[in-house]
Amino acid sequence: MSDCTQFPAWKKLKEHKKDMARIQMRFLFAEDPKRFKRFSLEAVGILLDFSKNRITGTTLKLLIHLARDSDLPTAIEAMFSGERINRTEGRAVLHTALRNRSAKPVYVDSVDVMPQVNEVLDRMRVFTEAVRSGKWRGYSGKRITDIVNIGIGGSDLGPVMVTQALTPYWQAGLHAHFVSNVDPSQIMETLAKVNPETTLFIVASKTFTTPETLLNAQVARRWLVDKLGDEAAVARHFVAISTNTRKVQEFGIDAVNMFEFWDWVGGRYSIWSAVGLSVALMVGMDHFETMLTGGFAMDEHFRSAPLEKNMPVIMALLGVWHNDFWNADSHAIFPYDQYLARFPAYLQQLDMESNGKSVTFSGKAVHCQTGPIIWGEPGCNGQHAFFQLVHQGTRLVPADFLVAAESQHPVEHQHEVLLANCFAQSKALMRGKTRDEARVELIRAGITGARLDTLLPHKVFPGNRPSNTLLYRKLDPYTLGALIALYEHKVFVQGVLWDINSFDQWGVELGKQLAGAIESGLIDEDKVTEHDSSTNGLMNACKRLRQS
Ligand code: G6Q
Numbered sequence: 001m002s003d004c005t006q007f008p009a010w011k012k013l014k015e016h017k018k019d020m021a022r023i024q025m026r027f028l029f030a031e032d033p034k035r036f037k038r039f040s041l042e043a044v045g046i047l048l049d050f051s052k053n054r055i056t057g058t059t060l061k062l063l064i065h066l067a068r069d070s071d072l073p074t075a076i077e078a079m080f081s082g083e084r085i086n087r088t089e090g091r092a093v094l095h096t097a098l099r100n101r102s103a104k105p106v107y108v109d110s111v112d113v114m115p116q117v118n119e120v121l122d123r124m125r126v127f128t129e130a131v132r133s134g135k136w137r138g139y140s141g142k143r144i145t146d147i148v149n150i151g152i153g154g155s156d157l158g159p160v161m162v163t164q165a166l167t168p169y170w171q172a173g174l175h176a177h178f179v180s181n182v183d184p185s186q187i188m189e190t191l192a193k194v195n196p197e198t199t200l201f202i203v204a205s206k207t208f209t210t211p212e213t214l215l216n217a218q219v220a221r222r223w224l225v226d227k228l229g230d231e232a233a234v235a236r237h238f239v240a241i242s243t244n245t246r247k248v249q250e251f252g253i254d255a256v257n258m259f260e261f262w263d264w265v266g267g268r269y270s271i272w273s274a275v276g277l278s279v280a281l282m283v284g285m286d287h288f289e290t291m292l293t294g295g296f297a298m299d300e301h302f303r304s305a306p307l308e309k310n311m312p313v314i315m316a317l318l319g320v321w322h323n324d325f326w327n328a329d330s331h332a333i334f335p336y337d338q339y340l341a342r343f344p345a346y347l348q349q350l351d352m353e354s355n356g357k358s359v360t361f362s363g364k365a366v367h368c369q370t371g372p373i374i375w376g377e378p379g380c381n382g383q384h385a386f387f388q389l390v391h392q393g394t395r396l397v398p399a400d401f402l403v404a405a406e407s408q409h410p411v412e413h414q415h416e417v418l419l420a421n422c423f424a425q426s427k428a429l430m431r432g433k434t435r436d437e438a439r440v441e442l443i444r445a446g447i448t449g450a451r452l453d454t455l456l457p458h459k460v461f462p463g464n465r466p467s468n469t470l471l472y473r474k475l476d477p478y479t480l481g482a483l484i485a486l487y488e489h490k491v492f493v494q495g496v497l498w499d500i501n502s503f504d505q506w507g508v509e510l511g512k513q514l515a516g517a518i519e520s521g522l523i524d525e526d527k528v529t530e531h532d533s534s535t536n537g538l539m540n541a542c543k544r545l546r547q548s
Contacts, residue, residue, distance in 0.1 A: 003360070004497050005367045009065035016062055017325045020054055024464050026431045028056065043311045044297040044482040046472050052430040053318055053398075053466040054326070063317035064307050066497065072307065075496040080303060082108045086266070086503035087361060093503050095269035095488070096299050098261075099292035099481070108264055120260055120274055125285040127239070127259075128277070131200065132171050132284065138197045139233035146194040148177045149278040150187075150220060151204030152212045153349065154267025155241070156180040159204070159278045161346040162271055162291070165339045165480050168408045169283040176282050179220075182212040187219050196227035196237070203240045204275050206267050208247035221252065241274045266503050268349050269488060287477045294481025302489045312489030315400075315468065319490065320497055322398040322466060324368045332390065332399040333376035336422035339475050340402060344376035347487055354491045354502035361499055370498050371491075380421045391428065391461055399467045401426050402483070406474045422469070432463015 004010055029035050029051075039051035039060075055063075078085050082092045097106040097113050105112035130136035134143040149159050160178045170176075177190045201224070203217040217238075224237050239257045240248040243265075248258045259274035271279070272292060280288040298312075307313050322328040331351075333344040355371030377385070379401070390397045403422045407415035433441075438459035442452050470486075472479045495502030521528045521539055528539040 002499065003364075003367055004066070004070060004499060007066060007069035009062050009069050013059075013062045013066065013321070013325055016058060020056070020059065023054070023056075025052060025054060025466075026463060029430070041309055041311060041314070043301045043305065044294065044486075045479055046311070046470055046482055046486065048311050048314065049469040049471070050314060050318060052426055053321070053468070054464065055318070055321070059321065060308065060317075063321060066320070067307050067313060067317060067493070070497045070499075072313070072493060072496055076303060076492075079492065080106075080299070082106060082113075082264070086501060088501050088504045088506070091503070092264040093266065093269075094262075094264040095266065095272055096296075098265065098272035099295040099299065099485070101293050101296040113262070113264070116260075116262070121285075121289070123259060124274060124277060124280055124288075128280045128285050128288075131281055132174070137236070138199070139228050139230065139236040140197045142197045144200045145173060145198040146175045146177060147200050147202065147278050147281050148179060148190055148194065148220065149202045149204055150179045150213055150216045151202075151241075151275070152180040152210060154270050155204035155206065155210075155213065155275055157268070157342070157346045157349050158271030158275060161340075161342040162276065162279045162480065162484075163282050164342050165475060166279065166283045166287065166291075166477060167339060169287050169477065171282065171284065174282055176278055178278075179216050180212070182215055184219070187216045191220065191223050196224050196233075199224075199237060200281075201238045202277055203238065203242075203248075203251070203253065204277070205241070206243050206261070206265075206270065206275075208240070208242045208244040208251065214251065217251065239277070241277055267505075268353055271484065283477065291477040291481035294478035294483075295485040296481075297478075298482045298485035298489070302485075312486050313493055315486070315490040316493035316497070318466075318468065319372070319398070319494055322396070323372050326396055327369075328372065328396045328398050330373035330375055330395075330397055332397050333374060334379045334382055334399055334401050334422075334425070335376070336379040336401060336403040336418055337475055338378055339408070341378050343402070343483075344374065346484075347376075348374045350487060351491050353505050353508070355495055355498070355500060356507060357495075357498075357500040357502075359500070361501060366498060366500065368498060370500055371494070379425065380418065383421065383425065387425065390465065396465065398465075399426075399429070401467055401469045402472075403469070404472055404475050404479075408474065426467045426469055428461065428463075429465040429467055430463060432461035432465070433459065435460050 035051045036049060040047060040049040079093050080096055082094055084090055084092050086093050092108045094106060094108065097117055100106055100114060105114055131144050136144065138144060156178055163176050179187045179190050201220050203213065205213045221234060221238065224233060225231055234252060235254055235257060238253050240253045241259045242248050243261055243263055245255055245258060249255055259277060261270060261273035261275065265273050272295060276288055302310060302312050319331060333347055335343050351371055351374045357370055358366055360366055401422050403419060435456065438456055442455060442459065447455060492502055522542065528536045
């Protein structure tokens, strides 16, 4: 592992960027009718068109060299084979074992983890089938109609995103709710919507020490016992997902109602584990396992495809190209797929918590930019909101467009309208509109003279703005699994190139530590003086406002 900026390929890319700065993508397309063919690839039912990036064959070659310089193939194998690559936490990184659909063993410290993985999957199947069939009943004998997942971060974003993405596969009569925020409004609003006799609470927490989750779970537990009048009701209405049996029992959930996962599964990589229980309840275990199969297929592709034909690798390298050589601060995710409305938020955690690091494995400061700011919203909505900046603003915003060829709800030609908008946006970003083109348009619209001169600069689009398009047949469980795994591996590859640990998250600790001291100062009546003046001021103003 070493400083990537010292790799020969990095230096060559720096030089090459100077040449590329003079080149417009629209000319690259005009010169080469085969550009799409050269710069697109298909894997696991997903077509990646990366032709609308500021690249030539030389760029791609140099980027592949960069991957080789960083010894990427060795790093990939180290992850899959269970080495403790999360070195700051001393853990293996094996979310891929959770979706290992082969008969091959996966070892952590010489122990094959597959029997325990499969055992939990079996338990999830028995439980979800019992709930879905009505065999599992609430305390008063009624069928479960509502599932409330209580968890935060990795124990929430995956379940929310996947449950929403797979809405067409939900069982009729079952409803899902998600409570993550410690803001009491969320749990209280949720409890107001559900019936205690027919509600199942899933408390999802890897550590089972997360205050937000435990506070919400306690509120839910008290509410349930209060409404049903018996502590014994908890056993029919609460299950836990955790790595921490002792804490689950201390909370008052019987270990028989606990679904286990392991420390080698990072929170933001845990949707493949029992953390996906809410998904499995809503869509059934068959669909959940199909999602695992899609993820596994992407793993196989990632592990075996040559670097230049490897989808996660190509996406990662393009990201590095924009991020480190073109100074793009952010990367936008535009799903032209309403079912993927929470995908940008999900990727925000996956990418920013994984690669928002500024020291290398050896503890030295990095010499390059690391993870970009991830953001986005579904199209077409974004077009009517912030796309202005993406087209004509001063910043470079590389983007991923995601779209299904086929709608889950064919209605007249409405899906074609969605597709047309998606393809038109990436085309517009790539081509832009020159001064001459804009002038011709204005003249055709009858605008001439001083008015034309005034309007002209505003009608020009610089173009040459990079994007990838990911096209798949339909957003089914298999494709969704493949998409999630694709982005997981993209993030991993970038972490390898930057020589950072993509699997820890120390940056979330400081705020947590400070919150404890602030919380106690807010509860008592006394004037606060022990913090900085801003924190004191805010805390005291809060007390004053409450009394007014
Ligand atoms: C994810 C992070 C973080 C974590 C939450 C919830 O990778 O570690 O988002 O998922 O802080 O933690 P628990 O699942 O332990 O409650």
